[in-house]
Amino acid sequence: MMLNSSLFLLLRLLLIAFATTAATWINVGLQHVPQLETAQLMEAYEVGASTICTGLKGLTQGQGKLCQLSVDHMPSVAKGAKIGVMECQHQFHDRRWNCSTVKDESVFGPVLKIASRETAFVHAITAAGVMYSISRSCRDGQLSSCGCSRGSRPKELNRDWIWGGCGDNLEYGYKFTQAFVDAKEREKKYKKHTRELGRNLMNLRNNEAGRRAVMRRSKVNCKCHGVSGSCSLITCWEQLAPFREIGDFLLDKYDGAIEVKITRRGRLSIKDPTFSAPTPNDLIYLDDSPNYCLPNKTLGSLGTQGRVCNRTSSGMDGCNLLCCGRGYNTQKSTLRERCECKFHWCCFVECKTCVKSIDIHTCK
Template sequence: MIRKVSLLQLCSVEHYAPLLYGYLLCVAFLEEKAYGVPTTPPEKLTQGCSPELLHLRSHRHFHVLCRSQPAIAVAAYEGMQDAMNQCKEQMRFQLWDCSQIITVLQDPPILRLGTRESAYLWALSSAGAAWGVATACSQGWLPDCSCSGRDELKQNWEWGGCSYGVQFGIITSRKLLTRSTTSRSPLRKLEKHNLKAGRLAVKKTLISSCKCHGVSGSCDQKTCWKKTAPLSTIVQHITNKMHKARRLPDANSPAKNAELVYMEDSPDPCRSIRITNRVCNWRNETSSQGDCGLLCCGRGSKVSHELISYQCDCQFVWCCHLKCNTCLRHRWVSTCN
């Protein structure tokens, strides 16, 4: 079967990129624009907050922002969701893999514990919110976010683009997720610390981008700006921090701002999470990652057969269409009992 798919359809929010991260990849592919030049915003940003966000009570600032500046609230929320999906991808070979978590805004039970995992979730959410807002700002999708560069010259280059969007995203993340409470409970102190560590992860992974303005492609003059790294890079940075997280004897113990901290041991994942139907690797002789014996907690696994259809042999047809065949492939899938 041969189909024609336009590039705009391929990169639409519905088809190729249901999440903000995927949509941005498509934008970069379709049109090469300087950082800070407006592009068409995804539909989610123009529709306003969902009922879930509008009726949120656990984080009052989210609720307020949804009514005054909904596009910013949605950008932050989508960034948090994308961070959770990145977690599921990067932790897929671990017993605990974020699969039970939809969003920290729902106050899942795991956040009532001062564990390594809860520290990780707070940092991820904080970084995701900052990344989502900074990225939307840099694309010109947020009317309340100014995205003009500085005119300050330095030797043969100048700062431009949308470095401002990064700081705007970090400030927004802090305001949205840091609870305005007078509670001095150890959990609240850990939460606040790990939220800050997540925002710092966005700063630590910033990358410089430059555009040359010289004659005939030379780089005698260039404009440079700071921008957020891909979300996968930020999440990997935080994942590394989680593996090195430091246990504190109490919430008042000193800790570096950039490190994740926790106070109590994690519960046994085999008792605290649902593993039925989790995909694993059966008889993996080359790597122990994702081994069914580990991920299924000794409860055994089953193997099933799947027939998967996918687009293949794609070719560009002048000028803006892809012509693809539909192919089938067989796959054996192992899942936990």
């Protein structure tokens, strides 16, 4: 007897989730990685960079080797992973899956074993975070092997303006992040037409989408020079956008993520031929997302019970959608806040304390 599609999907997700949840390099962002000064770098290599890198949990063999070659980059990698996780949690704060982390080396738990659009976003935002951090560290002189950007002059830039201020080094950030983050996917070889190969290619594509998001949102920044603001000289350079803009951009890509499948030739193709083929800027996924409404430790879902919702919103943060139709509880709460503040000359601010009652709605 043939299994119906929903039962088949459930069995598939269970098989995925029962697999051992492996450690991930993103875990570096949750560890303490000391910032090494230039004078300390030689000492670090003398005592053995391998000692420092061995102490970092979650690195694959290839990433460990890159760590030893560029041990001064690791604080920036850690910072990039951390801002990627924090941005993920900001972007999904009001959604059923809120990018929650667990207390082990997998960081996100079994949920990343599923090749869903949420997994696609995590790969993209953390790759973007590392590229962002490395590019900025180059500009700030924190890394021994790079400095200010040497990017080419934009064609549309005014010919009288000087190109070459100390910009963020996106080119170096891209290349190092590609080598480090993608190392995990490039260390193993998989047979054609296997799920493992499909997942491998999916991760690489989403890593690339994250890096491209950083480049697409970067902009040219210019500054005037001259006596009393005469602006007799203008210097321009390439500058990273605020990381929030990159997160917003990737969330749009998440909402429009494209479902793909692995072909017999070992390539990815769109599952629904009526859709356009994904570009390198798009996020892709292989599996439908699990049901995040109810807690399921096997699948890594915490459920939405007890989550605060917005009774008047029709969006994802609304009680109807966030609570998955189960309804919500309402509790009165007293809020104390400063109000009616006045500035007194000179020099202090005097405020009153206002008390108001508010309703807090939580999912059943």
